[in-house]
Amino acid sequence: MNDPGMSRLLLRTPAVFAALAGGLTTLAFAPFDLWIIAVLGPMLLFLIWQKSAGPTFKSGFFYGFGLLGTGVSWLYVSIAQFGELGWLFPLIITLGFILVISLYYGLVGWLAGRFHGFSAGHKLALIYPALWVLMEWFRGWFLTGFPWLQPGYSQLDSPLAGYAPLLGVLGVSWMVILSAGLLSCLLTCRVGRPWRVTALALIWLAGWWFTDIEWSRPAGEPLSVALIQGNIPQAQKWLPEQLSPSLVLYANLTKENLDRDLIIWPETAVSAFQFQVEEAFIVPLERRVRESGSNLVFGVVQMDQQRDNYYNALVSLGNEERDHYYKGHLVPFTEYLPLKSLLWPLVDLFTIPMSDFSARQARKPLMRVGDHTVGMSICYEDAFGSEMIQALPEAAYLINVSNDAWFGDSLAPHQHLQIARMRALESSRYLLRSTNTGVSAIIAPSGKLGAVSPLLEEDVLQGEIVPLSGQTPYARIGNPAVLLLLLMSLIPALVGGIAKRGR
Numbered sequence: 001m002n003d004p005g006m007s008r009l010l011l012r013t014p015a016v017f018a019a020l021a022g023g024l025t026t027l028a029f030a031p032f033d034l035w036i037i038a039v040l041g042p043m044l045l046f047l048i049w050q051k052s053a054g055p056t057f058k059s060g061f062f063y064g065f066g067l068l069g070t071g072v073s074w075l076y077v078s079i080a081q082f083g084e085l086g087w088l089f090p091l092i093i094t095l096g097f098i099l100v101i102s103l104y105y106g107l108v109g110w111l112a113g114r115f116h117g118f119s120a121g122h123k124l125a126l127i128y129p130a131l132w133v134l135m136e137w138f139r140g141w142f143l144t145g146f147p148w149l150q151p152g153y154s155q156l157d158s159p160l161a162g163y164a165p166l167l168g169v170l171g172v173s174w175m176v177i178l179s180a181g182l183l184s185c186l187l188t189c190r191v192g193r194p195w196r197v198t199a200l201a202l203i204w205l206a207g208w209w210f211t212d213i214e215w216s217r218p219a220g221e222p223l224s225v226a227l228i229q230g231n232i233p234q235a236q237k238w239l240p241e242q243l244s245p246s247l248v249l250y251a252n253l254t255k256e257n258l259d260r261d262l263i264i265w266p267e268t269a270v271s272a273f274q275f276q277v278e279e280a281f282i283v284p285l286e287r288r289v290r291e292s293g294s295n296l297v298f299g300v301v302q303m304d305q306q307r308d309n310y311y312n313a314l315v316s317l318g319n320e321e322r323d324h325y326y327k328g329h330l331v332p333f334t335e336y337l338p339l340k341s342l343l344w345p346l347v348d349l350f351t352i353p354m355s356d357f358s359a360r361q362a363r364k365p366l367m368r369v370g371d372h373t374v375g376m377s378i379c380y381e382d383a384f385g386s387e388m389i390q391a392l393p394e395a396a397y398l399i400n401v402s403n404d405a406w407f408g409d410s411l412a413p414h415q416h417l418q419i420a421r422m423r424a425l426e427s428s429r430y431l432l433r434s435t436n437t438g439v440s441a442i443i444a445p446s447g448k449l450g451a452v453s454p455l456l457e458e459d460v461l462q463g464e465i466v467p468l469s470g471q472t473p474y475a476r477i478g479n480p481a482v483l484l485l486l487l488m489s490l491i492p493a494l495v496g497g498i499a500k501r502g503r
Contacts, residue, residue: 014052015062021045022066028154030414038154042180050188060109064102071149074410104139124181130486133174151176156447162210164425165472167482215428219469226257227264227434227461229453234405258292264434265298267401274300286317295370299401309358316369323368325376326360365391372396388423389475396467398431405437413439421447428472430465
């Protein structure tokens, strides 16, 4: 990396190369799953910072623009196909969203550029990785959060996956960016190479060793399950004339699988308010489920008694008493409208059905299903690991239902499945993911896929899971552990920088 021609080129066009590095990083995530690129992409950005004028807001911003411009292009698919707004306005909205989220990466570049007088080794091994992952944490909760494409998600099949039960996805992201920093320092720093090679080897070997640890133990007999994927097109799902065919489809597929211990339907599989179909459909279905000795979990829209608010809900049938779960973390602009009094006309503009849900926060995201307490999440909620682990240690397994039909045959369904896999690994629990159009899956506590449905096809996914007990360190402590470690990692850099300035 001492080519003077390359250095001159980087000095002239660092933003272009940063955008290319960001775009390349998308290949680390599903469905491409080239996990090593999650290290190489940030490494290229760090090399750009080393060979150009240093970290800047502009170079960080363009890295984010390259990553998000390729990685969340599926947002355009959703708006253009189902918003009935033509092609230009959805393109403007998608571009605006990408520009806003890219600001987070610009912030990393700006903050990294404030650390003057520190050695390259300190910056690449300590400062840059810590700032990067602290930004990912901030991005994951600020303004309800958008934790998509965090580096750790790409490592489910790499040795670094072993850190997930210890430190969560942020801890895995830290190991990714730390590896990128150490590699870039090996290429550019003149001293300290032996200890950097040793550090890299220890990071990856320790991660590999952690993957062999079993964090949970059986807590009951195996359960046979069936996940029903109805594949109802999103454009038809909420049409009044589609309600009856949808209910007939799910009822028939359920009757064919009543020998299973548990049957799960997707998010809002019943595309109506529950009171509208209670007597004619749900009561007879419940009777049939109980007689078979099975249990059924299905998604439906529930309205409160005053009919002032409605909720994205899950209902469990099979026990003497039903149990319910209500979605608490709603998606802005699709499930609810921030600043409703000012922005309400947008609901009519987007023509999105059921776009004014209310949230109902439970103390813990749990529901009783058969003989077990189960951790629940609906759609986007599984992107928030710190919320999912609130179901532990009580939850014997996890259920996530979703409707990714909004995104068609794009990157989103595959990326969403990747996120769900991380939740199973962090909690060391089986996760049953039932979706309308795919990708439905039975995910093992290791994050590995036990069974997967095809995308955009009607399917019944059958398999077996084991209820589990126990608690991973991450489920016990959550994100505070990795945040403390990140802040501690900045202390040697600061002390080293101050000592250097004093000489």
